[in-house]
Amino acid sequence: MSVSATTAAPKASFKFPFWAQIVTGLVLGVLLGWLARSQDISWLHTTLEKVGDIFVQLLKLAVAPLVFFAILVSITNLRKVNNAARLASRTLLWFMITSLIAVAIGLTIGLLTDPGAGTGLTPADGKLPKRTGSWIDFLTGIVPTDVITPFTELNVLQIVFMAAVAGIAALQLGEKAQPVLTFAESVLELLQKALWWVIRLAPLGTVGLIGTAIGTYGWDLIGKYATFTADVYIGCALVLFGVYPLLLATVAKVSPLQFFKGAWPAIQLAFVSRSSVGTMPVTQKVTERLGVPKEYASFAVPFGATTKMDGCAAIYPALAAIFIAQIFGVQLGIKDYLIIAFVSVVGSAATAGLTGATVMLTLTLSTLGLPLEGVGLLLAIDPILDMMRTATNVAGQSLVPVVVAAREGILDKEAYASASASPIDGPSAHEAEQKAAVPVAAV
Template structure:
């Protein structure tokens, strides 16, 4: 029996914790009327401790994880100088598609209002960041006066800018700063390992958060959560089947149906694995089968797995509107622009591993003063959504790679259309 339990994946354990927490919370809400047992022992102590301890562990990861990821990601782009316009076009397309993704998500959240009816306004006072600040203040606040102070206080926008600057300098001085480069690379690996350890506590944390939430909200809280899921799926669908195909047609005049027919196996693999990184070899191999030069894909696909997280950006955009509506917080125009900028930058600092987008979601929440406790409500169903958004992420990597390869004349259209077979440099990658 224990051997079977060990074979259950972490994602499934999180899903189990979510379901058990939801039903246990509803059971407490409707069938347990003893105030001492229900509220004092369970709600205010056991569940509060378990849920908030997990939230604190996630918040503990945010600053060092994002900082190290961004430094390593930017410093590794030194090859841009060798491949010229390929790097510039790739980064520009990745950033633009992510900005479009989070804009779509915010628009869906504004229109469909997934958090409406989920009254969590009592916790809104935990916010300590000015929400309706001017755009001038927003721009000035991203420039760190004291980088160490920004790191200590978790002011993520200055931390991101500081990380980008350091990464850029390390890229230019790579041979002279080899020790520092290795330090950040190894630090990034440490933070990835630490994230894996923290995520092992996720099922317990999710159970406590869901039980506490639905122990007080009951069935009234289920509808907004279902609306949140629908909003995220709509956003992912628009990005995958409207935005990406449109870009492919506009820039290459190729048939999107042909692309999806050939690429579907990679999307299914990404869906089942929930990790962009694991899909890198299969993605490059499939693109080579479709006529894309490996000289291009070997750069753009790994880079995309690091900085192109459109699916994650959509989740974060919808989550921001969900939380703002649930807490009764009216986000101004400058706050929405801040969310777009922060979500784009967070996607750059998000590793291509399962559910790590939820860790950087706390950064997006903090950027506009939203209580991070709202993450606990959506955490339980994130594994399922993570599967969908990973499929969207790798699809975006492939589409952007095809566009860049086409513009740089490194794309054999005849191979894509099936008129001839690709001349592969690497056989049997997967």
């Protein structure tokens, strides 16, 4: 039986782009934060703080199960990819290469600008951080003492370890593990769906987070850290808009502009949320949209979200070490700079994709023998720095799979060329919108 249907295309309606919502939230947050501080409006400051805290808490709520099931599923998905071991090793290699480049840029900028000079800060202004990191803690902290504590204390590194062990075991068991894998894939989809709802609240979260930062710290405090803040933003910008496009053009031989067009939803969300793990579902969507095979992207992106931190674990510790050394009157030499580079490459998993980079910084300082009180000097300014650091992290987490896929000949060039910064509602919703825009054919 043939049914003829002529459904007219719906009238075009104005849609407020997601990036514009983020920018609006950013501007509104700055204005409200300034108003709360300048007029001493306590209830407004409290409201902004609560809005920002709730948004971050909602992101963190899904972190533990999301990381576990994402890593588990991503490892088992490698069985569907040819040359899985080669892809995994190439991914890790490019993580290390880009981290080395990033830390070199951070060290160079720090040596050229002397960020600790003329700040008026003294060692007395520093204080010991609540969370610290050392090589012993890092190495012994990978293996959990039980299976519950890592989830209740949000120890992402231990969660990654357990997920990796479970994934490798599932690969060894083969078909016997299929029921568990089916369950894991279903839970992962459920978590990602729920997280999409939280992500849609990002413009509102932006108002709270930016407003709180301005209302709490104001412009006076930023002035004391002007050189250091500029160094972090310039260093991240050089990596984000200099190194990454160069790698795309020369190594992957694809358009850098097209990459940013496709990856922008993840980069802008990372800037606001300050969480690589919280942004992970968006990062994976845009990476797949850029033509990286789903099976490989589902491994590389979760792996990168917990270990690939060019902003937090490379540029920032390098600059912070120089800054703190200058405040405390400690001279750093070539050996110290090499140690910073080594720690940045090997210890980046200590950041674990969460908001802030305190653990990574204390790991670097303790290895160099610098006073950990120096971390206290940077805590006040950290939220403002973390936005640009996380945006750089996430861009790198999407870039490396694109580079590796292009070099291995598995990148879908047509998909890459057509990638766009469409709303981050997930592919099914976007496809539904696209289908609704055309007449229904006769069937």
